[in-house]
Amino acid sequence: MTESTTIRWEQDDTGVVTLVLDDPNQSANTMNQAFRDSLAVITDRLEAERDSIRGVILTSAKKTFFAGGDLRDLIRVTPETAQELFDGGLAVKRDLRRIETLGKPVVAAINGAALGGGFELALACHHRIALDTPGTRIGCPEVTLGLLPGGGGVVRTVRLLGIADALLKVLLQGTQYNARRARDNGLVHEVAESPEELIAKARAFIDAHPESRQPWDTPGYKIPGGTPAHPKFAANLPAFPANLRKQTNGAPYPAPRNILAAAVEGSQVDFETAQVIEARYFVELAAGQISKNMIQAFFFDLQAVNSGANRPKGVEPRQVRKVAVLGAGMMGAGIAYACARAGIDVVLKDVSAEAAAKGKGYSEKLCAKAVAKGRTTQEKADALLARITPTAETADLAGCDAVIEAVFEDTALKHKVFQEIESVVAPDALLCSNTSTLPITTLAEGVERQADFIGLHFFSPVDKMPLVEIIKGERTGEEALARAFDLVRQINKTPIVVNDSRGFFTSRVIGHFLNEGVAMVGEGVEPASVEQAAAQAGYPAKVLSLMDELTLTLPRKIRAETRRAVEEAGGTWTAHPAETVVDRMVDEFGRTGRSGGAGFYDYTEDGKRAGLWPGLREHFTKPGHDIPFRDMQERMLFAEALDTVRLLEEGVLTSVADANIGSVLGIGFPGWTGGVLQYINGYEGGLPGFVARARELAERYGDRFTPPALLVAKAEKGETFTDAR
Numbered sequence: 001m002t003e004s005t006t007i008r009w010e011q012d013d014t015g016v017v018t019l020v021l022d023d024p025n026q027s028a029n030t031m032n033q034a035f036r037d038s039l040a041v042i043t044d045r046l047e048a049e050r051d052s053i054r055g056v057i058l059t060s061a062k063k064t065f066f067a068g069g070d071l072r073d074l075i076r077v078t079p080e081t082a083q084e085l086f087d088g089g090l091a092v093k094r095d096l097r098r099i100e101t102l103g104k105p106v107v108a109a110i111n112g113a114a115l116g117g118g119f120e121l122a123l124a125c126h127h128r129i130a131l132d133t134p135g136t137r138i139g140c141p142e143v144t145l146g147l148l149p150g151g152g153g154v155v156r157t158v159r160l161l162g163i164a165d166a167l168l169k170v171l172l173q174g175t176q177y178n179a180r181r182a183r184d185n186g187l188v189h190e191v192a193e194s195p196e197e198l199i200a201k202a203r204a205f206i207d208a209h210p211e212s213r214q215p216w217d218t219p220g221y222k223i224p225g226g227t228p229a230h231p232k233f234a235a236n237l238p239a240f241p242a243n244l245r246k247q248t249n250g251a252p253y254p255a256p257r258n259i260l261a262a263a264v265e266g267s268q269v270d271f272e273t274a275q276v277i278e279a280r281y282f283v284e285l286a287a288g289q290i291s292k293n294m295i296q297a298f299f300f301d302l303q304a305v306n307s308g309a310n311r312p313k314g315v316e317p318r319q320v321r322k323v324a325v326l327g328a329g330m331m332g333a334g335i336a337y338a339c340a341r342a343g344i345d346v347v348l349k350d351v352s353a354e355a356a357a358k359g360k361g362y363s364e365k366l367c368a369k370a371v372a373k374g375r376t377t378q379e380k381a382d383a384l385l386a387r388i389t390p391t392a393e394t395a396d397l398a399g400c401d402a403v404i405e406a407v408f409e410d411t412a413l414k415h416k417v418f419q420e421i422e423s424v425v426a427p428d429a430l431l432c433s434n435t436s437t438l439p440i441t442t443l444a445e446g447v448e449r450q451a452d453f454i455g456l457h458f459f460s461p462v463d464k465m466p467l468v469e470i471i472k473g474e475r476t477g478e479e480a481l482a483r484a485f486d487l488v489r490q491i492n493k494t495p496i497v498v499n500d501s502r503g504f505f506t507s508r509v510i511g512h513f514l515n516e517g518v519a520m521v522g523e524g525v526e527p528a529s530v531e532q533a534a535a536q537a538g539y540p541a542k543v544l545s546l547m548d549e550l551t552l553t554l555p556r557k558i559r560a561e562t563r564r565a566v567e568e569a570g571g572t573w574t575a576h577p578a579e580t581v582v583d584r585m586v587d588e589f590g591r592t593g594r595s596g597g598a599g600f601y602d603y604t605e606d607g608k609r610a611g612l613w614p615g616l617r618e619h620f621t622k623p624g625h626d627i628p629f630r631d632m633q634e635r636m637l638f639a640e641a642l643d644t645v646r647l648l649e650e651g652v653l654t655s656v657a658d659a660n661i662g663s664v665l666g667i668g669f670p671g672w673t674g675g676v677l678q679y680i681n682g683y684e685g686g687l688p689g690f691v692a693r694a695r696e697l698a699e700r701y702g703d704r705f706t707p708p709a710l711l712v713a714k715a716e717k718g719e720t721f722t723d724a725r
């Protein structure tokens with residue numbers, strides 16, 4: 001006989017049954033086979049012993065309530081095993097339906113995170129109470145993994161909140177609410193302050209509602225806000241596709257589309273049929289490639305990266321207490337804020353007291369905004385600001401156990417500022433530079449303790465961008481690497497680790513995206529089509545507009561330096577077709593980008609984009625030179641992916657997860673791909689398909705698309721890009 005291994009049955013003498021979710025083999029409860037079996041056993045027992053039961057409390061013995069679908073299972077689903085997933089899903093739905101129609105009150109006592117499947121379990125309960133702890137997160141984030149809630153989540157949120165709110169507040173954005181916001185938005189009924197109160201409130205509900213049922217099982221029930229058949233609703237419906245377009249930029253994200261379809265179609269039929277519709281749309285997503293890409297990147301890779309798969313083993317973890325930030329410009333100001341927010345004391349140094357104070361002013365603005373929006377309290381904001389000391393005095397850096405330098409991008413200047421402070425800060429302080437282009441090994445030559453010197457490349461704006469690229473110089477020690485890793489985690493950012501090389505990983509690879517877009521303009525392709533191609537490929541910023549943001553002069557400077565370095569090393573420089581376009585834009589037309597008031601776009605007086613510069617068509621566009629739209633998109637995607645493989649060959653990158661995460665979080669490589677190397681893995685026809693297509697692009701557009709030897713070898717051996725862990 002099957003037993004319940006993951007759900008414990010505890011019954012008291014008043015007839016209240018507490019079902020305790022407690023998978024003995026995992027740190028969190030998931031919807032694995034053991035759970036599905038247990039749920040069936042428990043449901044049978046509830047029905048058999050119905051008459052002796054007064055009510056049911058569903059809660060968990062783990063830190064989280066329930067973690068949702070088992071992603072290790074889901075990532076392996078193929079079109080061949082899809083039917084199995086469909087049947088298994090329907091079985092769970094049937095059991096949950098049996099519990100919600102038991103005729104006895106069932107209460108979810110949500111003691112921690114209830115995301116995805118966890119929230120779906122709670123939705124099948126008549127009453128939901130959430131414990132107000134920092135760990136409590138409630139919602140349906142499936143969309144962020146390319147999936148939809150397939151455990152009744154679409155069917156029930158639509159019936160609970162109405163189609164519009166279900167879609168906008170829960171399903172399409174994947175918002176994760178804390179306990180209070182979940183209550184305010186109608187996802188749960190009550191909040192409890194302590195575990196004791198949580199259970200007491202659950203019991204109180206049972207006492208007061210001996211014959212509970214769901215709103216949708218109550219006579220006369222109608223979906224709140226109406227259904228598409230309803231004239232009032234029909235008037236709002238056209239807003240949804242527009243919302244979808246805005247959310248996905250026209251890029252190939254199938255999940256929002258399936259969610260919308262499941263919600264709308266499911267609202268027009270009875271509950272059981274809606275469950276089947278939801279299951280079909282769910283399985284279609286789970287069997288497809290894009291959910292696999294997204295699960296790989298946003299779950300497995302992210303977890304590997306954040307949990308320290310690349311952190312040197314055996315170095316004791318250390319926390320930074322006081323950090324010196326050198327340079328209070330755009331980056332220094334942002335870094336100071338990020339550190340102070342994480343509770344670290346910050347000494348923010350610039351050339352004058354005024355410049356340093358101005359840097360602190362940036363944190364003051366961010367704090368005021370956060371308070372105004374209710375994201376933090378005045379008290380917390382004041383405490384954050386009190387941790388930042390602006391100064392122009394080197395002596396104030398005494399005792400700092402880490403230094404992050406963010407002065408102008410100039411080797412001599414960086415050497416000078418490190419010389420000034422090295423003897424003042426703690427004798428073993430970690431020494432970091434936020435350079436975006438200069439070799440770390442060369443910068444390290446300016447300090448005494450080269451083993452403690454490392455690159456810490458933040459992205460702008462620092463408060464929003466989740467990634468930090470850690471760059472190991474030739475003489476950087478393992479201890480410094482571990483400490484840099486710990487510091488990045490301490491400020492809640494995601495660290496990837498690369499070896500020193502010009503442009504590191506991120507700056508070098510994003511350069512290929514920009515170059516490809518600009519090159520197409522030079523070939524005579526309509527500039528508006530180039531922008532559209534980037535958007536529809538899923539890039540968050542269009543290519544020419546991004547070029548304008550970064551300025552056209554910066555790549556020229558980097559190109560000149562790189563070219564000099566290549567030639568000094570005895571190599572020959574291969575010019576990229578983008579170069580002549582950039583040169584003409586700057587030299588002939590005086591258009592240097594947004595900060596110069598004119599670039600590929602025109603700008604208004606106050607710096608707003610005012611459309612593509614009409615001169616582009618006049619000077620560059622050649623009618624009839626359009627190329628297939630798919631080629632446009634794939635030239636950008638392939639250019640980045642192919643160079644990432646070269647970086648692996650060169651040993652600059654040492655981890656596939658770092659490449660995937662770094663590309664999506666740092667430089668806007670489209671999320672649906674699962675990152676720059678997962679894009680290759682998931683390409684139609686796998687690696688051999690990718691190689692064949694790269695050769696085709698090389699034939700048409702130039703040698704830079706010739707697949708590197710490592711890629712060809714892997715394709716021939718039938719391998720994919722994965723980390724051996």
Ligand code: NAI
Nearest residue numbers: 327328329330331332350351406407408409434435436460
């Ligand atoms: P910025 O020009 O806004 O700020 C530089 C600051 O350094 C100025 O406030 C300046 O007064 C100060 N400074 C100059 N000499 C100093 C000295 N001797 N002591 C103390 N402070 C001094 O420049 P930004 O954009 O903040 O860049 C700083 C560094 O960060 C550069 O190395 C840059 O390459 C790098 N970086 C920039 C990114 C960006 O998006 N702007 C992204 C990642 C890295």
